[in-house]
Amino acid sequence: MRVNVIVNGEAMTADDVWEGESLLYALRERLGLPGAKNACEQGECGSCTVYLDGIPVCACLVAIGQAEGRSVVTVEGLADGESLDEVQRAFVECGAVQCGFCTPGLIVQAHSLIASTSGVPEDAEIREALAGNLCRCTGYEKILDAVRLAAARKAAL
Amino acid sequence: MRYVGQPIDRLDGVAKTTGAARFSAEYPYPNLAYAALVHATIARGRITRIDTGTARKTPGVLAVITHGNAPEMKPAPKPNQFDMSTLAAATSVNYLNTDEVYWNGQPVAVVVAETLDVAREAAYLIEVEYAEYPAAVDFAAEEGNARPQKSTMLSEADGRKGDAEAALADAPFALDLRYTTAQVNHNAIEPHSTTAYWDGDHLILHEGSQNVAWVRDHLAIRFDLPKQNVRVISPFVGGAFGGKSFVWPGTVLTALAAKVTGRPVRMMLTREGVFRTVGGRTPSIQRVAIGAQLDGSMTALIHTSVCQVGRTGGWSEQVTSVSRHLYDAANIQVQQNLVGMDLLANTIMRAPGESIGSFALEATVDELAYELGLDPIELRARNEPARNPLDGKAFSHRLLMECFEEGAKEFGWAGRPQEPGSMRDGRWLIGMGVAAAYHPAWRFPANLTVRLSDDGTVLIRCGLHEMGMGSATAVSQIAADALCVPMAAVTVAYGDTALPDTTTAGASSQTASVTASLLAACAKLDRAVFTLARKTPGSPLRGLRRADVTARDGGLYNGSRGESYHDILRRAGRASVEARVGADTRLGEIADQVRSMSKFLLDRRRWVKAACGAQFCEVLVDSDTGETRISRWLGVFDVGRVVNAKTAASQLRGGIVMGIGLALTEETLVDPRNGRIVNASLSEYHVPVHADIPVIDVRYLDDPDPTMPLGVVGIGEVGVTGVAGAVANAVFHATGKRIRDLPITLDKLL
Numbered sequence: 063m064r065v066n067v068i069v070n071g072e073a074m075t076a077d078d079v080w081e082g083e084s085l086l087y088a089l090r091e092r093l094g095l096p097g098a099k100n101a102c103e104q105g106e107c108g109s110c111t112v113y114l115d116g117i118p119v120c121a122c123l124v125a126i127g128q129a130e131g132r133s134v135v136t137v138e139g140l141a142d143g144e145s146l147d148e149v150q151r152a153f154v155e156c157g158a159v160q161c162g163f164c165t166p167g168l169i170v171q172a173h174s175l176i177a178s179t180s181g182v183p184e185d186a187e188i189r190e191a192l193a194g195n196l197c198r199c200t201g202y203e204k205i206l207d208a209v210r211l212a213a214a215r216k217a218a219l
Numbered sequence: 220m221r222y223v224g225q226p227i228d229r230l231d232g233v234a235k236t237t238g239a240a241r242f243s244a245e246y247p248y249p250n251l252a253y254a255a256l257v258h259a260t261i262a263r264g265r266i267t268r269i270d271t272g273t274a275r276k277t278p279g280v281l282a283v284i285t286h287g288n289a290p291e292m293k294p295a296p297k298p299n300q301f302d303m304s305t306l307a308a309a310t311s312v313n314y315l316n317t318d319e320v321y322w323n324g325q326p327v328a329v330v331v332a333e334t335l336d337v338a339r340e341a342a343y344l345i346e347v348e349y350a351e352y353p354a355a356v357d358f359a360a361e362e363g364n365a366r367p368q369k370s371t372m373l374s375e376a377d378g379r380k381g382d383a384e385a386a387l388a389d390a391p392f393a394l395d396l397r398y399t400t401a402q403v404n405h406n407a408i409e410p411h412s413t414t415a416y417w418d419g420d421h422l423i424l425h426e427g428s429q430n431v432a433w434v435r436d437h438l439a440i441r442f443d444l445p446k447q448n449v450r451v452i453s454p455f456v457g458g459a460f461g462g463k464s465f466v467w468p469g470t471v472l473t474a475l476a477a478k479v480t481g482r483p484v485r486m487m488l489t490r491e492g493v494f495r496t497v498g499g500r501t502p503s504i505q506r507v508a509i510g511a512q513l514d515g516s517m518t519a520l521i522h523t524s525v526c527q528v529g530r531t532g533g534w535s536e537q538v539t540s541v542s543r544h545l546y547d548a549a550n551i552q553v554q555q556n557l558v559g560m561d562l563l564a565n566t567i568m569r570a571p572g573e574s575i576g577s578f579a580l581e582a583t584v585d586e587l588a589y590e591l592g593l594d595p596i597e598l599r600a601r602n603e604p605a606r607n608p609l610d611g612k613a614f615s616h617r618l619l620m621e622c623f624e625e626g627a628k629e630f631g632w633a634g635r636p637q638e639p640g641s642m643r644d645g646r647w648l649i650g651m652g653v654a655a656a657y658h659p660a661w662r663f664p665a666n667l668t669v670r671l672s673d674d675g676t677v678l679i680r681c682g683l684h685e686m687g688m689g690s691a692t693a694v695s696q697i698a699a700d701a702l703c704v705p706m707a708a709v710t711v712a713y714g715d716t717a718l719p720d721t722t723t724a725g726a727s728s729q730t731a732s733v734t735a736s737l738l739a740a741c742a743k744l745d746r747a748v749f750t751l752a753r754k755t756p757g758s759p760l761r762g763l764r765r766a767d768v769t770a771r772d773g774g775l776y777n778g779s780r781g782e783s784y785h786d787i788l789r790r791a792g793r794a795s796v797e798a799r800v801g802a803d804t805r806l807g808e809i810a811d812q813v814r815s816m817s818k819f820l821l822d823r824r825r826w827v828k829a830a831c832g833a834q835f836c837e838v839l840v841d842s843d844t845g846e847t848r849i850s851r852w853l854g855v856f857d858v859g860r861v862v863n864a865k866t867a868a869s870q871l872r873g874g875i876v877m878g879i880g881l882a883l884t885e886e887t888l889v890d891p892r893n894g895r896i897v898n899a900s901l902s903e904y905h906v907p908v909h910a911d912i913p914v915i916d917v918r919y920l921d922d923p924d925p926t927m928p929l930g931v932v933g934i935g936e937v938g939v940t941g942v943a944g945a946v947a948n949a950v951f952h953a954t955g956k957r958i959r960d961l962p963i964t965l966d967k968l969l
Contacts, residue, residue: 071373083336091335096245097238099457102490106901137238146233156231157865160873161687162235163409163457171237193910196460196901198408199687199871202912217482 068131069093070139081127085119086110088126089136097137097166101196108131108195111167112136118174122162140173149173152212153205160199168195172209222696222706224921226865229692230711231455231685236826240455243425244412248483250372251414253680254476255338255486256469257328257345258495259320260871262894263354267325270346274330275342279337279945281480284329289315290470290478293442301812302411307433308706309465309498310564314472321531322563323356323894326468331484334808338917355459356894358402358502358527365525365556372820374537378609381550382754383508385700386519386767390510393519394587397506398579400943400961401886404499405568406906407686409457411493415474416483420435421448422474427456429464429684429724435716437466438474438681454714456686460877461567461628463686466532466726467497494899500568501526507581513602515593520548520608522580525556532564537572541580541940543655544827562894569877570936573658574943578882578961581944584959586957589637594631595653595948596623599895607747607827615826616924616932618857619655622833625918626653626855630835639955647839649850650953654944656832656856658937660927661728662735664815666719666801669698669740671748673788675773676708683713683733684724688935689866693730696735696862698931701741703770704784719801720808727830727933730862735928736800743798748787749775755791758782826926830937832856832873832919836945840953845965847950849879859924859932867934871917874938880907881939886962 065076065088084103087093089112091103098121099109105120112121113135115175121134140147149172152158161163175183175191183191188209197205251826259266271283295308295318312321320327328345332338340614355361360596368376386392414425422442428434456463470489477484488496510519522542526535539553566613568574588595603620606613635651636642642649667681679698683690688879691711699706712718722732749768752760752775759780760768768775774783790795802808837851854875861867884905888897899902918940923930943961950968951957958967 080334080336083334087335090245094247095238096241099242100244100410100487101410101457102901103900104490104900107408116778125723131807141237146236150233150236152582153236154228157226157410157869159229159232160689160866160869161407161409161458162231162240162455163242163407165239188255189912193908194410195642196906196908197904198406198460199873199876201874201876201915202909203872203910203915207770 063125065126066131067131071094071137079126081125083126084122085124085126085129086121089121092126095136099166101163108171109164109167111170111195113170118171129200135138137169148212148215149176152208155206156211157209158200158204158208163205164195164197168192168197168205171195172212175208176213176216179213180209188208220700221700223862224864227692227696228862229689229866230695231691235634242409242455242457243411243427243453244485244487246414246425246827248416250482252331252333252480252482253335253338253474254329254331254484254870255335255342256326257342259323259325259327259740261320261351262323262356264349266320266347267350268348271328271330273344274341277337277341279333280330280336280341281482282331282476283332283341284315284476284479285734286315286318289475292316292475293335296440297695304433304436305769307437307466308532309467309566310529312531314468315475322529322561323725323898326472326496326564329472331480335754351734354894356561356889357891358560361503361558361560362525365558368535368555368557372383373884376555378543378551378553383446383519383521383550383552387510387521390518390589391513392587393508393510394583395508395591396583396959398582398959400503400575400578402499402502402885402889403881403885404461404494404899404904405462406904407458407460407462410467410488410490411463412487413470413666414483414485415477417471417477420444424451424474426452426453426470427463428453429459429686431682431714432720434466434470434557440469441471442474443904451716452714453684456684460569461571461725462497464567464723469496478802490901491899494896495878498533498564498566501565503538505538505576505801506580507853509583509587511587511591515591515598517546517548517602519550519578520541520546523556525558527560527562528557529562529564530559534565534567534571540572540659541576543609544607544829545655545657546602547608551609560891569874570658573744573940574878576882577654577657577940578943578947581941582780582947582959585652585948589751596627599623599655602848607729612825612827615828615926617831618860619831620853621920622831622857626833626835627851630853632835647844648842648948648950648953650838650840652836652945652948652952654834654941654948656834656854656937656941658727658830659938660731660828660830660932661726662731663722663728664811665721665732665736666738666872667721667740668719668797668799669744670795670797671784672786673698673793675783676710676786677702677704679711680718681711681733682716682718682721682810683711685714686724689863689871691728692866693862694733697734697737698741701738704773727935728951734931738928740798740800744796745770746948747796747798749783751791751793751796752787753825758787758790772892782868800842811899828924828926828932830856830858830932830934832937832941834941834945836949837857838946838949838953840950840968847883847963847965851913854917854938856919856937857922858919858934858937859922859927860930861919862931867919868917870934871938872915874936875915875942876907876912878939878942879946881961882943883962
């Protein structure tokens with residue numbers, strides 16, 4: 063089938079696609095957007111988290127056919143040109159990034175958490191919201207710092 | 220120093236947060252094909268029939284490669300300690316060049332197709348029949364077949380001082396305990412991935428690796444190529460923890476698939492594929508026995524272990540290493556044993572040996588403290604050695620008791636009631652535990668070049684590896700300080716065999732190894748630039764001695780007299796000046812290896828060097844369900860000099876979280892009937908998640924080791940050591956139950 067998806071605000075198409083193929087595969091292998099990562103293909107690790115019509119989903123669990131005509135935002139779509147989103151900036155500043163493989167999924171998930179919370183979310187809320195995003199490097203602490211910092215800065219805007 | 224020690228943001232942070240960083244499965248190639256593996260479903264035997272007909276006919280399939288049609292590859296070389304790259308082979312199996320099966324999960328076919336889904340579908344359609352041989356796959360049942368492990372130059376497997384068994388029998392207090400630990404797997408978030416293509420007789424590989432030179436050398440041997448014909452590119456590695464140190468089947472088979480199809484080929488292992496083709500940490504059975512006087516002084520310490528290796532390879536862990544160094548026992552005996560099994564080769568994983576060895580030792584020490592009615596820290600203080608207990612060598616640096624003291628104060632250790640089961644908050648039983656952390660310091664030869672250009676910038680070319688530690692950032696900080704230039708002027712090129720060979724990113728050694736060479740190269744460069752300035756007509760530095768000149772602000776100055784590097788090079792008409800450490804000829808390389816090995820052995824004869832620390836843990840155990848939650852953690856470490864306060868803290872914290880997984884949740888389950896891993900996924904293998912982890916307070920004493928370059932000891936592994944011991948001890952303090960079998964799952968507490 064031909065697939066039409068709006069990715070990061072841009073209309074994109076891919077031809078000769080099997081509709082059962084994952085959105086993740088289509089983004090990474092057909093649309094040149096490898097920001098969302100592939101690490102478990104069963105929705106356990108959260109590395110492939112992207113927005114689908116504004117809701118964070120595991121792109122590995124969405125068939126590309128289901129995304130037809132819908133809007134997808136990936137980690138590549140969060141920065142405004144050279145200017146990083148507050149969440150990205152806070153991840154760098156707080157040292158919440160190590161190997162960087164879980165980072166894109168975490169950033170999208172954290173971005174969504176902050177967008178749906180007024181002010182700075184409680185620690186327990188952050189831990190629960192990010193529990194589906196596995197990180198094997200950082201020990202999680204600095205991710206928490208980054209989310210608090212980004213939320214505080216966004217709240218101050 | 221302006222940069223070393225500062226909490227500087229990592230240089231690749233923006234690339235990684237915006238999705239711009241390219242990992243090994245993310246290099247686009249025109250005409251790219253995708254590969255999938257078929258895994259053996261028996262532990263040991265021979266393939267008698269393999270039906271690939273339906274798979275081949277699947278539209279989009281480009282090739283189905285089996286032992287029946289695979290091009291011939293050279294076998295893996297025999298390990299030779301004088302050529303480290305021969306250690307690169309994770310297993311000795313010549314994949315798809317044999318009909319023999321050596322482990323359940325061994326690749327028996329590779330499918331290459333236009334898309335990944337087609338490759339996978341076709342892989343499912345391949346039917347394989349086997350003649351099965353008897354196989355040893357149940358570790359617990361094989362304990363009796365274990366044999367003493369042989370010591371090597373890099374790892375001592377036994378040691379003895381006095382007669383520990385006799386001293387144990389005579390001791391007023393004695394404990395003789397048995398511990399078991401489960402197999403665990405690295406589960407770096409990035410699955411092992413390779414993108415490979417052939418350009419004539421040149422092989423180019425994108426591969427997440429902890430040792431790109433080993434991958435290059437190994438593939439050159441397997442495909443019978445000169446090693447300069449193989450290039451391995453690995454600037455970003457999505458976590459490794461030891462699992463990407465050696466060359467596993469997927470790497471070799473992707474190169475093979477690219478050769479067969481004449482196309483660039485990508486293979487990203489599924490999580491299941493990682494479990495089936497990349498080894499994990501061995502399970503262990505350990506005995507720790509301690510004899511002590513009434514005052515707690517140890518008269519006997521015995522630590523023995525049984526671990527597994529695969530019959531086609533496997534790395535033996537130095538499980539008893541901690542017992543060589545931690546306590547001043549009058550009599551010591553350590554002995555590691557191995558049993559060969561028909562399983563996938565196990566491999567090194569973060570602090571191989573010390574992570575699980577420290578669990579058994581530190582739990583026994585805690586138990587002894589309770590027997591004697593002593594505070595566990597006081598018992599350790601009474602047995603803190605002045606010199607290495609086993610052989611009397613000097614410690615280069617050791618602030619272990621200082622770590623305990625600072626930790627005890629910060630954690631509120633003294634205020635707790637020592638009686639087990641005496642703290643409670645509703646349903647939750649509360650307990651506190653402590654344990655020592657310990658990991659030896661290592662250093663290996665590293666080659667690199669440092670180039671100063673006439674625009675004042677510095678380029679370091681160095682095949683080092685960045686799996687998340689912040690290596691390139693640390694190297695930039697060190698170089699900027701050494702040359703007195705702004706950090707922004709320094710670029711590090713890394714993760715590529717087109718650069719000088721560095722060293723393995725393992726054994727927490729990379730920063731120390733690279734630092735030694737980097738400082739030497741910067742000193743050479745400084746001399747070369749100064750000589751240039753002194754000799755150039757018109758130079759304000761003309762005729763001065765080096766001692767009269769100071770490097771500062773990106774130039775050389777004597778008071779206000781002097782000029783910037785930019786001006787020095789321009790005046791001399793030089794575009795750049797370069798300094799190199801390490802040979803660039805094969806003969807020179809061998810000479811370097813021999814030189815560094817003898818230096819290494821001499822150094823080891825003289826000093827015992829290590830990072831150490833004190834782990835403090837508070838747990839909550841549900842009195843009804845046995846569920847254990849970590850509620851507080853503090854680790855205080857002596858890791859020599861800290862180069863980057865931001866990345867260092869995360870290295871330690873990440874180690875602690877991996878230790879919590881080892882202690883409470885992680886276990887690779889091997890079917891004792893057929894050797895098949897039954898929980899080969901992240902849904903059934905439980906890595907700790909955000910919600911499992913409390914605030915983890917990490918501190919370090921930041922006291923440089925006088926015998927290491929810049930005082931750096933290595934920070935990547937010590938964090939995971941002692942963690943399981945501290946958890947087990949806290950669980951005892953909460954519940955009164957000693958669990959001597961990892962992981963401590965709730966069924967063991969009911």
